[in-house]
Amino acid sequence: MSTLTLGGRTAVPAKYLPVLVTGCLFVAMFAVGGFRYEGFASGQVILNVFIDNAFLLVVAVGMTFVILTGGIDLSVGSVVALSTMISASLMEGPGWPPYLVIPLVLAIGSGLGLVMGYIVHAFDIQPFIVTLAGMFLARGLCYTIGTDSIPIRDPTFTAFAQTRIDLFADLWISPSVVIAVVVVVVAAYVLHYTRFGRSVYAAGGSEQSALLMGLPVGRTKITVYTVSGFCSALGGVLLSFYMLSGYGLHAAGMELDAIAAVVIGGTLLTGGSGFLFGTVLGVLVLGLIQTIIIFEGTLLSWWTKIFIGMLLFVFILLQRLFSARSRR
Amino acid sequence: MTEHILRMSGITKTFPGVKALQDVNLSVRRGEIHAICGENGAGKSTLMKVLSGVYPHGDYEGEILFEGKRCEFGGIRDSEHAGIVIIHQELALSPQLSIAENIFLGNERARRGVIDWNRTNYEAAALMKRVGLQENPTTTIADIGVGKQQLVEIAKALSKEVRLLILDEPTAALNDDDSAHLLDLLRGLRDEGITCVIISHKLNEVIAIADSVTIIRDGRTIETLDMAGDHVTEDRIISGMVGRALDNRFPPHEPTIGDEALRIEDWTVYSPSQPGRKVVDNASLTLRRGEIVGLAGLMGAGRTELAMSVFGRAWGVHISGKLFKDGKPIDVRNVQDAIRHGIAYATEDRKRYGLNLIEDIKRNISAAGLTGLSKRGWVNENEEYRVAEQFHKSMNIKAPGVDSVVGKLSGGNQQKVVLSKWILTEPDVLILDEPTRGIDVGAKYEIYTIINRLADQGKAVLVISSELPELLGLCDRIYTLSEGRITGEVPRQEATQESLMHLMTKGQE
Numbered sequence: 001m002s003t004l005t006l007g008g009r010t011a012v013p014a015k016y017l018p019v020l021v022t023g024c025l026f027v028a029m030f031a032v033g034g035f036r037y038e039g040f041a042s043g044q045v046i047l048n049v050f051i052d053n054a055f056l057l058v059v060a061v062g063m064t065f066v067i068l069t070g071g072i073d074l075s076v077g078s079v080v081a082l083s084t085m086i087s088a089s090l091m092e093g094p095g096w097p098p099y100l101v102i103p104l105v106l107a108i109g110s111g112l113g114l115v116m117g118y119i120v121h122a123f124d125i126q127p128f129i130v131t132l133a134g135m136f137l138a139r140g141l142c143y144t145i146g147t148d149s150i151p152i153r154d155p156t157f158t159a160f161a162q163t164r165i166d167l168f169a170d171l172w173i174s175p176s177v178v179i180a181v182v183v184v185v186v187a188a189y190v191l192h193y194t195r196f197g198r199s200v201y202a203a204g205g206s207e208q209s210a211l212l213m214g215l216p217v218g219r220t221k222i223t224v225y226t227v228s229g230f231c232s233a234l235g236g237v238l239l240s241f242y243m244l245s246g247y248g249l250h251a252a253g254m255e256l257d258a259i260a261a262v263v264i265g266g267t268l269l270t271g272g273s274g275f276l277f278g279t280v281l282g283v284l285v286l287g288l289i290q291t292i293i294i295f296e297g298t299l300l301s302w303w304t305k306i307f308i309g310m311l312l313f314v315f316i317l318l319q320r321l322f323s324a325r326s327r328r
Numbered sequence: 329m330t331e332h333i334l335r336m337s338g339i340t341k342t343f344p345g346v347k348a349l350q351d352v353n354l355s356v357r358r359g360e361i362h363a364i365c366g367e368n369g370a371g372k373s374t375l376m377k378v379l380s381g382v383y384p385h386g387d388y389e390g391e392i393l394f395e396g397k398r399c400e401f402g403g404i405r406d407s408e409h410a411g412i413v414i415i416h417q418e419l420a421l422s423p424q425l426s427i428a429e430n431i432f433l434g435n436e437r438a439r440r441g442v443i444d445w446n447r448t449n450y451e452a453a454a455l456m457k458r459v460g461l462q463e464n465p466t467t468t469i470a471d472i473g474v475g476k477q478q479l480v481e482i483a484k485a486l487s488k489e490v491r492l493l494i495l496d497e498p499t500a501a502l503n504d505d506d507s508a509h510l511l512d513l514l515r516g517l518r519d520e521g522i523t524c525v526i527i528s529h530k531l532n533e534v535i536a537i538a539d540s541v542t543i544i545r546d547g548r549t550i551e552t553l554d555m556a557g558d559h560v561t562e563d564r565i566i567s568g569m570v571g572r573a574l575d576n577r578f579p580p581h582e583p584t585i586g587d588e589a590l591r592i593e594d595w596t597v598y599s600p601s602q603p604g605r606k607v608v609d610n611a612s613l614t615l616r617r618g619e620i621v622g623l624a625g626l627m628g629a630g631r632t633e634l635a636m637s638v639f640g641r642a643w644g645v646h647i648s649g650k651l652f653k654d655g656k657p658i659d660v661r662n663v664q665d666a667i668r669h670g671i672a673y674a675t676e677d678r679k680r681y682g683l684n685l686i687e688d689i690k691r692n693i694s695a696a697g698l699t700g701l702s703k704r705g706w707v708n709e710n711e712e713y714r715v716a717e718q719f720h721k722s723m724n725i726k727a728p729g730v731d732s733v734v735g736k737l738s739g740g741n742q743q744k745v746v747l748s749k750w751i752l753t754e755p756d757v758l759i760l761d762e763p764t765r766g767i768d769v770g771a772k773y774e775i776y777t778i779i780n781r782l783a784d785q786g787k788a789v790l791v792i793s794s795e796l797p798e799l800l801g802l803c804d805r806i807y808t809l810s811e812g813r814i815t816g817e818v819p820r821q822e823a824t825q826e827s828l829m830h831l832m833t834k835g836q837e
Contacts, residue, residue: 015686015733194705195698202695205684212642212673212681213696213749214663272686 018266018318019278025311026281029288037295043171049287054176055080055238056257057283060265061187062231063258064279065224068191070204070271071127073225075116075134076232077254079109081247082138083236088150088246091157098157106233112138113229117222127225135255142248149247152240161241176238183234187227188276200224204271260308261286264315285311332393333358333523334379334492339390341374341383348374349388349547356492361514361524363538365531365565367829368627368794371547372527376494380414381407394492411491415481417500417628421469428452428465431484455483459513474602475506482513493517494525499533500628501602511537529626531562532835543568566833570796570825577773578801581780585804586617588655589788590671590757595649597630597637597812607633607644609812615757615788620779622803623792624828630812631792632676635759639673640666653756667696672750674743676761676792682746685735689727690716692734692745697752719748724774740771747778758782761792776802796825810834 034041050057059076066073083105090096090104116134120127152158164172191197199220202210210217240246265282267274289307293299334356341349349371356362366372378388381401392399394410401407404414421430428449437447452465461479463472469480478498485493495514499507514524514537528534534541541560543550550568553560597608608630615621625631636643638651640663651658653669660666666673675681683692694701694712701712716730723744727737734745743763750758763779764772779802783789793799799806806823808816808831816831 015688193707193709195702195707196705198691198695198698198707201687201691202684205686206680208681209684210695212639212663212675214640214667215695216664268686272684 015273016275018315019275019281021318022264022266022278022281022285022315026285026288029285029292033288033292033295037292040291040295043169045291046284047167047171047173047177049284049291050177050180051174052242052290053283053287054174054180055235055242055251056254056261056286057180057280058183058231058238059235059254060258060261060279060283061183061276062228062235063255063262064265064267064274064276065187065191065200065227066127067259067262067267067269068200068204068271068274069221069224070207071120071221071224072131072259072269073113073116073228073232074128074131074255075112075138076228076235076258077251077256078135078138078142079112079229079232080236080239080251080254081142081249083109083233084240084243084246084250085142085145085150085248086246087237087240088152089145091152091154092150095154098154098160102237105237106230109233109236110226110230113226113232114222116229117225120225121218121221131225139248145246145248147248149245149249152244152246157241158244161244174241176241179234179238183231184276184280191276196220196223201272204268205273257286260312264311266315269316331358332356333395334525335391335393336375336379337391337393339375339378339388339392341378341388347547349378352390352544352547352549354542354549355552356523356525357540359518359521359523360539361518361526361537363534363541364525364527364544365529365534365541365569366544367569367796370544370569372544373496374547375544376414376496376525376527379407380404380412380494408488411489412494413485413488413490413492414494415478415485415496415498417497419474419477419481421477421480423470424468426466426468427456427461427463427472427480427483430469430480431455431465431487433484435487451487452483455486456480458486459483460509473506474501474605475503475509478502478506478510479513482517490522492523492525494527496527497529497628498526499528499530501605503605507533529628529833530835531565531833534565535560535562541565545569562833563830566826566829570829579773579777579780581620581783581802583618583620583783583804585619586786588614589617589653590615591650591652591655592638593650593652595634595638596647597633597644598646600643600645607812608637611649611809611812611814613790613807613814615790617756617786617788618783619805620783620789620791620803622799622806623790623809624796624799624806624832625792625809626832627794629809629832631809632761633812634809635673635761635790635792636675638666639663639671639759642673667753667755670754670756671759672696672753672755672757673759674746674750674761674763676765678742678746683734683742686733688731688733689720689725689737689745690730693719693730693748693752696749697754700752700754715752716748719744719752723748723778738768738771739766740768740774743767743771743775744778747775751782755787757788757790759790759792762794763791764793764795764798796828799823799828800825808832808834 059080063073063076086105087101090101112134116130119125119130160175163175166172199215202215203217203220207217239250261282262279263269264285265278267278286308290304293303332355336354339349339352352375364372377383381403384402385400399410431452432448437444437451449465459479459482461476469477498510538555540552540554542552592613595608595611596606599605599607611634623631633643637647640660641647642663651660658669660669679685690712693716698707701708720730725741725744727741734742764775779789791803800823804820806818807814808828810832815834
């Protein structure tokens with residue numbers, strides 16, 4: 001049983017099944033929203049989901065790399081917050097220009113990821129505990145810069161942040177969406193067409209086999225945490241476009257949203273199986289739940305969490321079935 | 329003292345597709361040490377699992393009489409309750425707990441649910457004295473050697489008022505002093521009236537300690553001998569153990585043997601988990617192009633450890649020795665180095681170490697040879713697909729397509745994927761560890777044909793196998809390994825199952 005036959009005609013390989021389920025769910029949610037609420041079924045609603053979640057999408061891309069190797073990165077939310085904080089303080093205090101601040105922030109994020117990846121690999125410590133330490137460290141560093149929210153007033157930065165890119169027929173997106181899409185495309189390409197990408201899947205599928213095939217497992221692990229650190233820092237930059245401020249409380253709990261998006265997108269938490277496209281769908285599903293709750297109007301925002309919780313249960317059970325079947 | 333404490337009769341145990349035990353009979357007299365001998369896979373361990381209730385009643389056919397009573401064990405708890413305790417080769421101790429805690433694990437000395445530590449340590453000390461273990465009862469298991477851990481297991485068995493003690497390969501991991509001490513202890517227990525069943529590959533030990541021996545081959549009882557009455561010698565036991573049916577067919581093969589491809593000299597490897605234990609001891613082998621060389625050895629002889637340590641130090645610590653490729657010394661520090669020098673190793677445990685089961689055929693085949701399929705880090709997917717299709721056809725991998733997930737293929741087809749993967753790296757030396765384990769007869773023949781083809785292409789092949797007929801049918805030359813040392817090198821014409829088994833069971837002189 002390597003394929004699932006739908007309607008007796010088209011056959012879908014089992015590895016695409018979770019992504020397909022998420023895709024169907026997204027379409028169904030959009031259809032239901034369109035029926036229930038006036039003005040829901042427009043392209044701008046979907047684009048708004050992208051605009052509001054561009055930073056989460058970028059962070060989730062990094063998380064996908066890590067989870068594909070069978071690891072986890074709990075530090076991403078804190079690194080996002082630290083990035084907003086460093087950006088804001090450097091632009092407001094000494095008045096550094098954005099084209100100096102942004103590369104610096106990206107370098108700091110990547111550096112943090114590199115260090116965590118190195119510790120995970122060299123000392124053979126569970127990624128959970130290493131990145132938990134990283135999470136506390138980065139969050140704590142935010143408060144050494146400042147305990148209050150720092151507004152960003154740099155003219156170039158705010159001008160860029162408020163740019164609207166008009167598409168056809170009154171639809172528009174923000175520059176952040178363009179950046180997020182570029183990140184997704186590049187990452188998908190790297191995962192599927194490079195030796196590094198193959199090593200990511202192989203290390204997550206069976207680390208011992210990968211070692212005995214001569215694949216550079218250690219280097220791969222260090223690299224995925226660096227990628228995740230870079231993506232978190234970039235996510236932080238996008239969040240500061242969105243918020244126009246730096247604050248130590250920004251992106252609290254975002255690591256869990258990113259993990260949820262990756263899992264709902266069909267990536268196995270044990271590693272080795274999943275697609276970036278699934279992660280994109282996962283972020284869209286999370287965003288659409290929020291949109292529906294706003295449209296509903298009467299529901300309070302914590303219903304978002306309840307729905308995400310229920311969805312996660314469903315998807316984890318689905319993965320269990322999926323992996324139980326392939327082990328036979 | 330001739331009354332039988334245990335009688336197992338007509339035991340048959342089937343696994344899907346395999347009859348592991350067929351009409352096996354075993355009678356053990358009260359107060360004796362009874363040895364069970366047989367090749368790897370003969371069914372010794374399965375028989376002991378039936379006896380100890382690991383395979384519950386109803387899972388097998390046949391009858392077990394213990395102390396004259398019929399036994400229908402539903403699990404290990406039942407058999408332990410009856411007084412039968414099994415000590416497995418891999419010790420079942422909790423490393424971070426103390427000796428005393430381990431002895432009474434699951435059987436705690438408690439008063440109204442609260443553990444009585446004084447009594448625990450006091451009783452543990454008494455049991456430890458009985459087995460000759462001089463340690464503090466509060467020492468943790470991780471801090472004592474394997475030999476002492478073995479004694480803790482025995483003390484644990486004694487705490488359960490054992491009447492029949494089963495030891496599976498008790499001395500396999502022990503050094504000479506610890507082995508001697510253990511054998512003395514077993515003699516002492518026998519004098520106290522405890523009956524012992526011991527599974528061992530070390531025939532000199534069997535001769536030294538056992539009162540009678542039962543020989544098992546291919547899941548059947550061959551014979552039970554009385555040591556004293558039948559004047560049993562090592563030769564006598566070996567002649568019963570070997571002589572497996574030669575039911576595998578082998579494709580005809582005329583070797584064209586060329587120059588030396590790989591030479592291993594004075595290779596010594598230490599165990600990573602048991603400091604100071606030599607697993608491979610000063611081994612030297614030569615492999616020549618176009619030649620299929622066999623490596624025979626019983627379980628625990630160090631075959632896989634030898635192969636994996638040569639393959640880029642993938643196993644073991646403090647590895648010493650020299651490697652020569654085509655006559656020139658080479659330095660192999662990791663698996664990548666080994667692959668670069670044209671060495672390939674197909675593991676005995678393909679599901680855990682050889683394949684990525686959740687990935688498809690194509691990506692499994694390309695995994696080790698990606699360098700050749702990519703430019704500056706970018707994989708050429710068309711080329712990858714073409715190569716995989718080629719192997720799909722030439723290796724006759726039975727699957728709908730190269731996109732099929734490897735985990736769902738049969739053992740034989742999985743093995744063909746593993747071989748394809750290594751052939752793609754264009755090796756000069758292939759080390760195949762149990763290449764036909766868990767594979768049906770038809771697919772075995774195909775694997776043999778592939779191995780012959782590889783040799784004809786001028787590659788050197790080293791085949792590690794537990795099946796002597798396979799080595800005799802396939803190989804041009806056979807090395808034997810015993811307790812980590814090369815004990816013989818026999819050309820095919822001169823090799824017989826008996827002569828090989830002799831060399832494989834040769835103990836330390």
